[in-house]
Amino acid sequence: MYKVFVNEKKLLISKNQENLEKSISFESFTTLEIALDLLENTSTSELNVYGENIDEIWKEFKKLFRIIEAAGGLVSKPNGDILFIKRLGKWDLPKGKMEKGESREESAVREIEEETGLREVKLKDFINTTYHIYTERNGDKVLKYTHWFEMYFDGKDTSKPQIEEGITEVAWKNRNQIENEVFPNTFKNIQLIINELYFKN
Template sequence: MYKVFVNEKKLTLSKYPEEVEKKLRYEGFATLEIAIDLLQNTSCPELNVYCENLEELWEDFSHMFRVIEAAGGIVSNGNKEILFIKRLNRWDLPKGKVEKEESLEQAAVREVEEETGLKELILEEFVNNTFHIYTERNGERILKTTYWFKMSYVGTGTATPQLEEGITAVDWKSDARIKTEVFPSTFQNIKLILNEVRERNP
């Protein structure tokens, strides 16, 4: 199953119909165009496209976009707090585009270091990837795939926001503060990946 966010609305691509309000059986590219249009231009909150050959469905979906790969970190410290950045008044996790000749792991660590100023990081494991689509100003449609890695911070330094990237704050958040401060002001993809980390490490 793939979960792709379109304007913060969830498009689920699955083998079998999901229990959501709107479902479409995959019958070619037109089905996907209809699904995206419904999510972008109507009040439809969530939609499911299903096809028994899920990999073929995903391949067809991916071919509708230019795919951009990014990587980021879910960084925890000794107090079991998670590191967040604030950009455009929304809390987010540090992440960014993968550069040429760079592995996903290298990109994830580099982006955390650049966006937060923290260096003493231990890369632990790959968690999962998240997907969202958007349209560039020139009309080109982008499918952004972000690969998330769990990391630990073992240093004692103070985090500093990368101001030139529009980051205005960096902060460690406890579980309680994630619920009260982050979740009301973040993206659906971030909620998804944080919930997955919590399920793995209850």
């Protein structure tokens, strides 16, 4: 199953039909174009494309886009606080585009250190990959894969925002602040990854 966010709306690609606002059985490449059009140009907020061969559907779906891979992390302190950045007025997790020759892990650590000013962030486990779609200024449609890792920090707090990347704030947030300050002002894929790791119970 693949969850893709299209302008903060959910597209679910699955083997079996899911109980969402709209569901379309996969027949051909055109099915995917129709699904995207519904999410981008109508009030439909969630849509399910389903079919027996999910790998084939995903392969066809990727043909619609230029693929960009990024990596980032959920960094926690011993007290459980999580590290966030503020960019373009929204709370986000530190992440960025992978460079040629880098592993996902190397990229995630590098991006966190660059965007937040922290050093000696310790890598723990892979969490998941999220997918979202956006359109670049030149009109290119991009499917962005972001590979997320759980990380740990127990050193001297040298955090400072990477202003040249449009980051205006770096802040540690506790569970209460995440639910009341971050969640109302962040992206759906960020909520998804935080819920997956921290708020399962």
